[in-house]
Amino acid sequence: xxxxxxxxxxxxxxxxxxxxGHGPRxxxxxxxxxxxxxxxxxxxxxxxxxxxxxxxxxxxNIVFVALPEIAELGFRQxxxxxxxxxxxxxxxxxxLLCGRLVDRYGRRRLFMAGVALFALGSVLGGxxxxxxxxxxxxxxxxxxxxxxxxxxxxxxxxxxxxxxARNRALGIWGAAGSAGMVLGSIxxxxxxxxxxxRAVFFVNVPLVVLVVxxxxxxxxxxxxxxxxxxxxxxxxxLATAAAALTVMELTFATEDGWSSRAAWVCLGLAALxxxxxxxxxxxxxxxxxxxxxxxxxxxxxxxxSTFLFMAGxxxxxxxxxxxxxxxxGLSALSTGLVFVVPCAGVLIGTHVGGxxxxxxxxxALVSGNLVGAVVLTVLAVAIxxxxxxxVLLTALFLLSVGQGVVFTAMFATAATGxxxxxxxxxxxxxxxxxxxxxxxxxxxxVTLTAGSGDTTRAAVGWIAAIVAAGAATALLVPRTRQDPAxxxxx
Numbered sequence: 001x002x003x004x005x006x007x008x009x010x011x012x013x014x015x016x017x018x019x020x021g022h023g024p025r026x027x028x029x030x031x032x033x034x035x036x037x038x039x040x041x042x043x044x045x046x047x048x049x050x051x052x053x054x055x056x057x058x059x060x061n062i063v064f065v066a067l068p069e070i071a072e073l074g075f076r077q078x079x080x081x082x083x084x085x086x087x088x089x090x091x092x093x094x095x096l097l098c099g100r101l102v103d104r105y106g107r108r109r110l111f112m113a114g115v116a117l118f119a120l121g122s123v124l125g126g127x128x129x130x131x132x133x134x135x136x137x138x139x140x141x142x143x144x145x146x147x148x149x150x151x152x153x154x155x156x157x158x159x160x161x162x163x164x165a166r167n168r169a170l171g172i173w174g175a176a177g178s179a180g181m182v183l184g185s186i187x188x189x190x191x192x193x194x195x196x197x198r199a200v201f202f203v204n205v206p207l208v209v210l211v212v213x214x215x216x217x218x219x220x221x222x223x224x225x226x227x228x229x230x231x232x233x234x235x236x237x238l239a240t241a242a243a244a245l246t247v248m249e250l251t252f253a254t255e256d257g258w259s260s261r262a263a264w265v266c267l268g269l270a271a272l273x274x275x276x277x278x279x280x281x282x283x284x285x286x287x288x289x290x291x292x293x294x295x296x297x298x299x300x301x302x303x304x305s306t307f308l309f310m311a312g313x314x315x316x317x318x319x320x321x322x323x324x325x326x327x328x329g330l331s332a333l334s335t336g337l338v339f340v341v342p343c344a345g346v347l348i349g350t351h352v353g354g355x356x357x358x359x360x361x362x363x364a365l366v367s368g369n370l371v372g373a374v375v376l377t378v379l380a381v382a383i384x385x386x387x388x389x390x391v392l393l394t395a396l397f398l399l400s401v402g403q404g405v406v407f408t409a410m411f412a413t414a415a416t417g418x419x420x421x422x423x424x425x426x427x428x429x430x431x432x433x434x435x436x437x438x439x440x441x442x443x444x445x446v447t448l449t450a451g452s453g454d455t456t457r458a459a460v461g462w463i464a465a466i467v468a469a470g471a472a473t474a475l476l477v478p479r480t481r482q483d484p485a486x487x488x489x490x
Contacts, residue, residue, distance in 0.1 A: 118204065
């Protein structure tokens with residue numbers, strides 16, 4: 001299932017319609033932000049860099065809303081979730097490999113390749129005449145997303161100097177993703193009702209053309225140095241297989257329960273792939289990731305933060321959607337409109353997060369998670385069928401401010417201290433943590449709350465604990481004070 005960005009923040013599939021089992025840088029490029037002379041170029045690049053990711057986030061929810069109509073293509077009972085799962089498996093499986101390809105062949109090249117694959121998948125999906133073709137189209141879209149994510153993170157990290165400029169860019173990127181998720185929920189319902197489900201795929205094509213035209217002018221062409229050795233094909237295949245099998249295992253576990261034979265087979269194969277990958281990587285001349293990455297504390301804590309962020313904050317949207325539609329009786333479109341409120345909170349939170357991260361990455365991560373944990377604890381007590389809308393919307397707004405702060409700070413943390421020509425790999429590692437966190441979090445939470453009399457209240461309580469763990473993890477970030485003139489670290 002497509003868990004990765006269920007809430008970055010945004011909102012997940014429509015469980016009332018589909019059932020709870022089916023929901024969810026030392027560089028070669030020109031560095032920006034070093035003076036007024038680059039200000040307009042820098043701002044244009046930042047805004048345009050955010051646009052493709054807003055489109056990718058929008059596509060997540062736009063497809064969720066169209067699932068009931070997509071089922072009419074001829075999907076057998078139980079096979080419809082593969083419209084979502086095909087994307088998630090391709091996306092999660094290819095992130096590490098695509099991150100390495102970004103550093104090896106260039107940020108702009110992989111960016112453009114990702115956009116092209118996403119457009120191709122959209123055309124295949126929109127023109128599909130059978131369920132198989134539609135699932136293939138979604139997998140191609142996922143491959144495009146896997147190339148785009150580390151490429152965008154690498155572009156932001158390599159082209160904006162560590163500190164205020166980079167933090168502002170990451171904040172805008174997070175805000176664009178949030179806006180795209182909410183827009184997708186609303187736009188999906190409108191397009192499906194007016195033009196049919198194929199429109200939710202074809203709408204991506206003109207947007208891709210616009211992104212390519214803007215990126216061609218504003219994204220700098222980077223020329224990486226000649227690779228030190230041949231591409232680690234074996235390691236790439238094994239890492240892709242391990243990540244994809246892990247996502248598949250969690251998908252089966254969430255849909256069919258942890259006793260699912262398919263889930264355990266995937267888990268066993270994933271473990272074998274991981275063991276083989278470690279052996280291959282230890283002998284490779286140019287491995288996917290080096291030993292230095294394992295010792296990078298910023299990357300380790302940043303990746304752990306992305307995992308816990310999606311396991312907690314990300315999974316929350318799934319249960320909130322169930323609550324709004326099953327308990328409060330809202331339609332899918334009305335639910336999407338409710339999420340406009342947290343979207344506004346995220347816009348504020350990403351801005352605040354950028355400023356806090358500039359002062360201290362540790363303070364930004366700890367404070368954002370603490371706000372979330374406190375509000376979630378209160379919400380776990382207050383939420384119910386008769387909870388006032390003022391209380392509920394205020395809680396969602398405050399939670400989203402905390403989410404926005406954490407989202408900006410966790411990627412800034414992961415990128416800190418790495419060379420520009422390693423930012424693709426770093427982005428791939430951090431985003432893989434995010435993808436797996438969403439899958440693990442939702443699978444575990446669905447299991448933990450299955451026998452609860454009040455699923456929403458139980459889920460919110462567990463999520464509060466996960467977010468509190470995120471705050472504790474953030475204490476491991478090395479003390480930093482990012483200064484635009486002279487960064488200093490303790």
